[in-house]
Amino acid sequence: MKPNVIRLDPWTGLRRFTDARIALGRAGVSLPTQAQLEFQLAHARARDAVHARPDWDEIETALAALGLQTLRVSSKAADRSTYLQRPDLGRRLDDKSIEVLQACSRALNANVMEQAEDGADICFDVAFVVADGLSAYAVQRQAVPLLEAVLLLLQAERWRIAPVALVNQGRVAVGDEIGALLKAAIVVVLVGERPGLSSPDSLGVYFTHTPRPGMTDATRNCISNVRPAGLPAPAAAHKLCYLLSESRRRKISGVALKDDAEVELNLATANRNFLTAD
Template sequence: MAKDLQAAHAARLPENRNRALTALTDARVGLGRVGASMPTEEVLKFAYAHARARDAVHADFDVETLANALEAIGHRSVSVRSAAPDRMTYLRRPDLGRRLADDDRERLDALQTEGVDIGIVVADGLSATAVHVNAVPFLAALLPLLHSAGLTVGPVTFVQNARVAVGDEIGALLRARLVLVLIGERPGLSSADSLGVYLTHGPLPGRSDAERNCISNIREGGLVPPLAARKAMWLVNESLRRQLSGVALKEEEATLIGAAAEG
């Protein structure tokens, strides 16, 4: 009898370890086995996650709803398009997503006659779903911090079928000292709703990725929007003070941890 109990306990040990691992991460760990295959439940979960990721890439960008939500918290916006005329072209031609359509470039250039401290761009990127879920909560936390610091903010610019670098052109047209690009990150099988924020000081067409700072995995299951806003505010302050961004601007973890504790 005692041997039977010991054998049953030993059989449960892998299951218990798997539960401990899965409680700590959304990653696909401890999936278990049925013979030489995965359990049917895990196969179905994988198929569902893959479908969510595909849907996020092809989801329509609901600019109107986002613009209304921004207006409700007292901030204006403008909508433009990249040079990619449709979603399939955007996916096949990343270069077109990095610049504005010609007519929208002219319209945006005429919109702002005086410079601003901060330009904010909201782009669908590779997951409009991430933007729909996280952009407004992030901005609702960030905008009061920017205003409290006495920084001027241009209209939030929504860009359809856009890549990160489109923010350089928009920031230059708005004559912004610094641009923040909120963009849907490439969906993974554990998260289809992850938002990224890219900060570039002195935005101009031709800036390299090494000249940007990035805050990634902004979502409820990752870095929650209010804390991401505090991290972004620290980077904004330091970028403007030092007049640089990218690899030359390192995050000081103690400062960020302190900001999180205060929040």
Template sequence: MSDSNELDPWHSLKQFTPARIALGRAGMSLPTHACLEFQLAHALARDAVNIPLDFAGLEQRLNLQGYQTLILQTQAENQSLYLQRPDLGRLLSASATACLQHTALLPFDAVVVVADGLSSTAIEHHAEPFLNLLLPELQRKGYRLPPLCLVKHGRVAIGDAIAEHYAASLCIVLIGERPGLSSPDSMGIYFTYQARSGISTDADRNCISNIHNNGLSYRQALKKLLFLINKSEKLELSGVNLKDETTDSEPNDRLTQANFLLD
């Protein structure tokens, strides 16, 4: 007799998605391995939100590569407050503002901000290798860059105040995205042209999402970001009026398999 899995068309679809389909059953319940996998994924997602990012370690590694950095704090003093008060994660603390005031105020072309966001795991895994691709490209283009700003308990809009301080026309924020059960370490990039505190809104930003080992690659994300930067400088805008017209030149292996919709 044929294996029951071969008779279930759902099993052939599992190769196309990380979604939890074709889990099987044991009586009226899920099999033990499916329950354990769910509990592990849930634990990893919770850890991504709650385990603090090692900012000192990240700063040390970046400094060793020759990059100047500043560690800044938002008005969300701890993780609990950060989760309960999103507004405080958009505002710099008094100490962070004072720290910025002691740095050079020359007009800069772009600021790069790294914030832990809702997944410290994402920044721990992906921020440094992506910066190693991004920063040389920005320097090659001749952009004047202030120190990298590493922001504790930061939301996306925290980049606005930093960009305003440095009078920078381009603001690039790397941030940990809300973890899912199949992607606890997804990093996002938010790009804003002429970001200013209290003026910029989410409609003024472009988002490049889902950057992780099973999602968008670093080079794909860099290609999209550089396209947006070049286009924004020509149009002098960002956000909903700036469209990403790039195509993926490095498709993931799982996407190169036969399309079951065409079979």
């Protein structure tokens, strides 16, 4: 006979209120085997998300089907271990990538639309950048659906869109250098977020108006947790396009834009605190 050594918790019903790992039960004071292995699986997936490499060919093909040109570039971080320990290198393009972008920019120079406040030429309303960041899975699964939804909205407003830069070993700030080289008024970076145990494939979206190397986080706006179980692509696209329109109209981004325009976090208040309900 199998001895019943696991103490079950009679509040498993509360799991409907939270994704937190509550009511796991216990073996002695420790995690029961099943809960223990489920945790290990979630951690393994998050680790794989960090260390896997995106299939850039697949992404490139899918974007081409949407009518988007792509440019393949790399940061100065040569490998994953360097990337993880040297955020400064992940924020800058390597020399070859700078040449690729400069060549692209020269080829498009005839299309100067206007001048930025600092006098630099502007050739595009917006440049999109896809960077692997900390989750290859996020980029692989969410980048194309999000861009597809965004494209639909922006094309209706006749935005001039630069070729999409696909960045290997890239961090958020690498977008500023890319946006500057491509002479874009706004740069939008789609980047794999730090994977959580239950969300190994969450995409972050950051944008900067008048992107220049060395800009701080205060100049950026962020939409995070883009994934089907978090903020799904269509909703993320609507939010992004609203903010982009405001950014284009007011020629700003970051804290100043956020204060006025960011849609208030929709905080769920429908559920009551049952601990003090009578």
